[in-house]
Amino acid sequence: MDTSAWSSDDLAPPDGAAWDLVVVGGGTAGLVAAKTAAGFGASVLLVERDRIGGDCLWIGCVPSKTLLSAAHAAHAARTAVQYGIEVRQVTVDFPAVMAHVHQVITTIEPTDSPAAMRAAGVCAAHGSAKFTGPNIVAVEGVPVTFRQALIATGAAPVMPPIPGLAQAEPLTNESVFGLTRLPDRLLVLGGGNIGCELGQAFARLGSHVTIVEAAERLLAREDPDAAQLVTRALTADGVQLRTGVAVTSVRPDGSAWSAVLADGSEIGFDTVLVAVGRRPRTSDLGLEVAGVELDDRGQVRVDARLRTTNPRIWAAGDLTGHPQFTHTAGVHGTLAAANAVLGLRRRVDLTSIPRVTFTQPEVAAVGVGLERARALGLTVQTVEHDEVDRAIAEQYTAGFSRLVLDGKGRVVGATIVGPRAGESLAEAVLAARHGLRARDIAGSTHAYPTYSDGLWKAAIAQVQEQLTAGVTGRAVHALATVRRWTLRAR
Structure with missing residues (x-):
């Protein structure tokens, strides 16, 4: 400053x-x-x-998403063959990548x-x-x-009190963007959004990454189906995953380090990134x-x-x-x-705060999730992205759009997994904030072909079910019958 x-x-x-x-x-x-x-x-x-500028500008949103964009670009080049485009060699100049990260910070800094x-x-x-x-x-x-x-x-x-960890000079999101050399073997402690985002970024840039998460799965606060898709993506990127086990100590291992896990196994690493909370x-x-x-x-x-x-x-x-x-x-x-x-008396609304994990695929969610929806007996409508034409065109169908609805058909939650899921989620956030129903989304014309088709189709599926079930379904059927006979009589 x-x-x-x-x-x-x-x-x-x-x-x-x-x-x-x-x-x-x-x-x-x-x-x-x-x-x-x-x-x-x-x-x-x-x-x-x-x-x-705070964390977001210097050590959070801005540098992490810039690093992720570089990592995803490298991945896109390596996998371009699926579109009939062959990139013969992809090399990563890590100092240049980090220079780009800091240039973006410099560009945004004057605003704050x-x-x-x-x-x-x-x-x-x-x-x-x-x-x-x-x-x-x-x-x-x-x-x-x-x-x-x-x-x-x-x-x-948060820095966990793991014996030997401090001697390994652990990085956090406050210090990781000061790296000038790509870690060869990176150990990430924590499988939440920060751990998954940075773990995937460094893996795609060329590090050998291992993520250790004490919970039974990654992204423990997110929809389990969403977490499973991120797990598959990380595994495909070569990330080694150890879930359901904690690191109990860290010790020197020659010129490097070794993390000892609760099950007795060990993981060798050169650099450790701690992402276990704040x-x-x-x-x-x-x-x-x-x-x-x-x-x-x-x-x-x-x-x-x-x-x-x-x-x-x-x-x-x-x-x-x-x-x-x-x-x-x-x-x-x-x-x-x-x-x-x-002197106003405005109150915070904690029911419709969106959250996004910027892995590839992205995970975006708001409100009530799948597990709580099931416990409360709420309606859940899901459209897999192999039914979304834009996803098919881009060959990225590993995702879904999911709506959670209360007894009156109002949107109380949503989860989207796929490219730009955070952008597609905005409609669901608005719906949850203002008590809109699935029929309100279904009745709004959506641009085609877009990833937002997934949410639209989930809303349409719910409306169709309502029109064919119970008293409403019988009434609709009766109306169709009367209309059919009226037309025949002409």
Whole structure:
């Protein structure tokens, strides 16, 4: 972060009394909240101790998806023969790939820069912030008074207490994008979305990758059918998978390392990437002095309006215990800022938050999943992508579109597996958010041929079932019979 453009004098509120809103943390939630509040005419101070832009820009969404795009391009070249196109040799220049990753970060960075904040009416300050009272926060030791404050310091990777792991200098998503050499043997601890995404990326770039997941399957929070398709894709990419077993220790093995598993087996590796979860960054903010309570996981307790136990202080983003996605942080940052500055009483909606795992195939989901749908007795409609013409044309039929519907036919969940699944999911998110029914999707004309045909066909299948079953089916049959006789009589 450029610290040359501000001084401690900038910490003084414009009215000489107090800032309308002090935002602690310059990631997605903090940036969006600060801009929102400034747009309402509030005086806003944004404090960031590292780099404005947060995890998403520097170590999350932007670099990971850029790396994945390079890896998928290499894979597409290797498999182009299925379309009658032969690429004789595919080589990966890993330093050039990483240079591309950092160039993309550099291109996007100005959007979140201190200059951009100032242009939006936000005063951006660099330094550590610590609450010293219910309405005072010290920025690099300088006391700053506020009328309202928002905590948006995000979360950090969890490092499991595995004996010997620290000596192996493990990477996390915070450090992996600093690599300048492609790992030969990469061990990934964790088979969630980060582990699967980066594991597949490095495998397609040329690393020998092993993923170890303590749960019985990868992507344990996702639809089991979706997880199975990702498992098959990773296996086809040459990734070795060990599920249902944990790493108990790490020890030196010559010039490399060896991970000892609970079943006694060992896995050799040169580089290890840890992706077993994230914990909130709340330990050094002085929240107890400010009257802000944490739960037993260190997450800030917030109500449905994102207000903490201190009525002057709000929280948004990964530190709240809500789904840890950039889009969630952004939406909640806006909501918290509006509630704080305007005195609104808007509530968060946690029922229709989309999530996407950007493997190939992508896994996109919202709302109620398959296992819970079955437990609740809800209706599930699935269309395999071998029934979707676009998937057939692109020879990528290993996927499906699935709708979950309540007793009134309203969309309460969806899962899509396939190319650009995150884009296709948007329609289901809208439907779930506004209580739309399958018939609303079925009755809307969809562009052809697209992958969204899968969701459309699932909705059509549900409508057709309703029209042919029970009282409705008998009524439709009777109407068709009357119509047929009427036409014959003419």
